[in-house]
Amino acid sequence: MARASDTLIEQLKHEIFSGLLKPGDQLEEADLAKRFGVSRTPIREAIRSMVDTGLLETRPRKGAIVRVLTxxxxxxxxxxxxxxxxxxxxxxxxxxxxxxxxxxxxxxxxxxxxxxxxxxxxxxxxxxxxxxxxxxxxxxxxxxxxxxxxxxxxxxxxxxxxxxxxxxxxxxxxxxxxxxxxxxxxxxxxxxxxxxxxxxxxxxxxxxxxxxxxx
Amino acid sequence: MARASDTLIEQLKHEIFSGLLKPGDQLEEADLAKRFGVSRTPIREAIRSMVDTGLLETRPRKGAIVRVLTxxxxxxxxxxxxxxxxxxxxxxxxxxxxxxxxxxxxxxxxxxxxxxxxxxxxxxxxxxxxxxxxxxxxxxxxxxxxxxxxxxxxxxxxxxxxxxxxxxxxxxxxxxxxxxxxxxxxxxxxxxxxxxxxxxxxxxxxxxxxxxxxx
DNA sequence: TAATTGCTATATGTATACATATAAGCTACT
DNA sequence: AGTAGCTTATATGTATACATATAGCAATTA
Incomplete structure (x- = not known):
């Protein structure tokens, strides 16, 4: 079985590319966990990964948002x-x-x-x-x-x-x-x-x- | 307080650059957790991040190793x-x-x-x-x-x-x-x-x- | 003796419980 | 009435408990 976080990355990417999630939109871990039916752990891993690739950005203690580019x-x-x-x-x-x-x-x-x-x-x-x-x-x-x-x-x-x-x-x-x-x-x-x-x-x-x- | 995983990334990078960890060396989560006195969670986040930047690589179910380049x-x-x-x-x-x-x-x-x-x-x-x-x-x-x-x-x-x-x-x-x-x-x-x-x-x-x- | 199959140990993947810091709202005082 | 300080709610960060798949090894059979 593939890792849940990898599946999540694909799905989140799709939502971003399809315009469902727009730059600036916030991603709340609890929300996503409920929506995708998994716990917060794989959600966090997916977010972390997307931050590393520059698709998302995080403010300390303020969660992740779809990265806004100037x-x-x-x-x-x-x-x-x-x-x-x-x-x-x-x-x-x-x-x-x-x-x-x-x-x-x-x-x-x-x-x-x-x-x-x-x-x-x-x-x-x-x-x-x-x-x-x-x-x-x-x-x-x-x-x-x-x-x-x-x-x-x-x-x-x-x-x-x-x-x-x-x-x-x-x-x-x-x-x-x-x-x-x-x-x-x-x-x-x-x-x-x-x-x-x-x-x-x-x-x-x-x-x-x-x-x-x-x- | 800075996030533990960020500190870990710096320390692991240092160990790799200083030669303590050589390409091919395995990183076991439990080991690292004990060595750094934190739980496996931030360890996993740090590893994930370093995989994303290409410093480490993972085989599914086989953990992370310092990436070996051909x-x-x-x-x-x-x-x-x-x-x-x-x-x-x-x-x-x-x-x-x-x-x-x-x-x-x-x-x-x-x-x-x-x-x-x-x-x-x-x-x-x-x-x-x-x-x-x-x-x-x-x-x-x-x-x-x-x-x-x-x-x-x-x-x-x-x-x-x-x-x-x-x-x-x-x-x-x-x-x-x-x-x-x-x-x-x-x-x-x-x-x-x-x-x-x-x-x-x-x-x-x-x-x-x-x-x-x-x- | 070699190969295959099944068991077991172990390390990864996931869920959940707990700690903590921040932000917002309320109250009290100036 | 406005501001400062406290309180509380909430979301992030961390720890730990639990599930599961894989790798290694051993035993049995051909």
Missing amino acids: AKELNDLFEVAAELEGMAARLASENLTASHRKMIQCGLQQCVDAADAEDIPEYAKANLAFHAAIHHASGNEWLCDQLEQIQARINVYRLMPYEVVGRLEKSVEEHQAIADAIFGKNSKAANALMRDHMMLQGARLPSLLRAMEDF | AKELNDLFEVAAELEGMAARLASENLTASHRKMIQCGLQQCVDAADAEDIPEYAKANLAFHAAIHHASGNEWLCDQLEQIQARINVYRLMPYEVVGRLEKSVEEHQAIADAIFGKNSKAANALMRDHMMLQGARLPSLLRAMEDF
């Missing part, structure tokens, strides 16, 4: 994400194998299809798949882990309908260019294109933050 | 460290303030002094101070946190006398060049020099790993 913190996060995504693209281009090539192409195709259908939620999924394929293609496990954590933190702020249809087209074009660079073993271009791609995402932060304040 | 994992770690250190150097050069400049210069001086004295443990400390100064100068808090975690993980493998005196001289020269590039606002050079500097560290990995196997 504009600067979000910006810092995107800056690091852009750097590491660029690194992944570079390494993927240098170490490309046939199977990884296939996975990247598959992710790309999902993006194209979702964009054609103008299906934004689907595009969000496809986008993650495309990036994850590149992460794995880098061959650096530790880099994958880091990017996964960063993605999780960014995703907390991704639930509002921030994608405009026009942007989808552009995003697909950028993805295509990145994939081409990787497949063409042009590691420098892959790195630069990916970084630019991420920076554009980050540049939309101000409007993202303004949208958040409506809640 | 050669590839250490290599991956250095690869990411080099990228992020390079990023920090670049940002430091772009956002340099007077006070940060002073801190970097201070760290550099400590390195020079320790190298002159051929004091290897002191040099290790000075080295960390120099790098930490650059991390902070980047102005990116999240980047600082990441680099701190990575440093901690690398440091587990840093207790053996791996520094030869000749290397100290070279390391100082490299530090000087990096500092010059940062101070001269030459962000591209700062990035490249720092990456090369870190890569050289990583290149010494094979001998490092061989040394480990003696234990």
Whole structure:
């Protein structure tokens, strides 16, 4: 049997990503214990873990809340994400194998299809798949882990309908260019294109933050 | 009063960094509870936290051990460290303030002094101070946190006398060049020099790993 | 003699009881 | 009426008791 705390982490993450729990919402141990039908012990372990990964924050004697990021913190996060995504693209281009090539192409195709259908939620999924394929293609496990954590933190702020249809087209074009660079073993271009791609995402932060304040 | 688990984390980290606990050593909850005079609860929280930061690892139902890194994992770690250190150097050069400049210069001086004295443990400390100064100068808090975690993980493998005196001289020269590039606002050079500097560290990995196997 | 199966010891995972610090609300005094 | 101090309620932090799964070992059989 899997550990209860691990299950809890998954469920809490899901509630955060789906928007049920918003930044700033408080998590009371007794509440959660009743809701999930377990004792406070695994709840505490799950909270502790999520604090360590930066999804939650605690004030001493004041419990845990879903972490609220300031504009600067979000910006810092995107800056690091852009750097590491660029690194992944570079390494993927240098170490490309046939199977990884296939996975990247598959992710790309999902993006194209979702964009054609103008299906934004689907595009969000496809986008993650495309990036994850590149992460794995880098061959650096530790880099994958880091990017996964960063993605999780960014995703907390991704639930509002921030994608405009026009942007989808552009995003697909950028993805295509990145994939081409990787497949063409042009590691420098892959790195630069990916970084630019991420920076554009980050540049939309101000409007993202303004949208958040409506809640 | 600070939380017991936080104190425990510090103490356990210290034991790992000082070599009392070596990679592969098992941590039994009951043992630790007796040794530190607390119950198993804060012990478990501390272990959990250290697993999250990658210092320990657990097998289900088999408890925690100090994480053992394979050669590839250490290599991956250095690869990411080099990228992020390079990023920090670049940002430091772009956002340099007077006070940060002073801190970097201070760290550099400590390195020079320790190298002159051929004091290897002191040099290790000075080295960390120099790098930490650059991390902070980047102005990116999240980047600082990441680099701190990575440093901690690398440091587990840093207790053996791996520094030869000749290397100290070279390391100082490299530090000087990096500092010059940062101070001269030459962000591209700062990035490249720092990456090369870190890569050289990583290149010494094979001998490092061989040394480990003696234990 | 080797392998398989079952038992037992032990360490992890969970629940609950207890301690304690903080915050809020009330009362009394200025 | 406002503020200061005390009291109480509540949520966090810790300890301990209980449940359970796994690993090691031994005994029996092929």
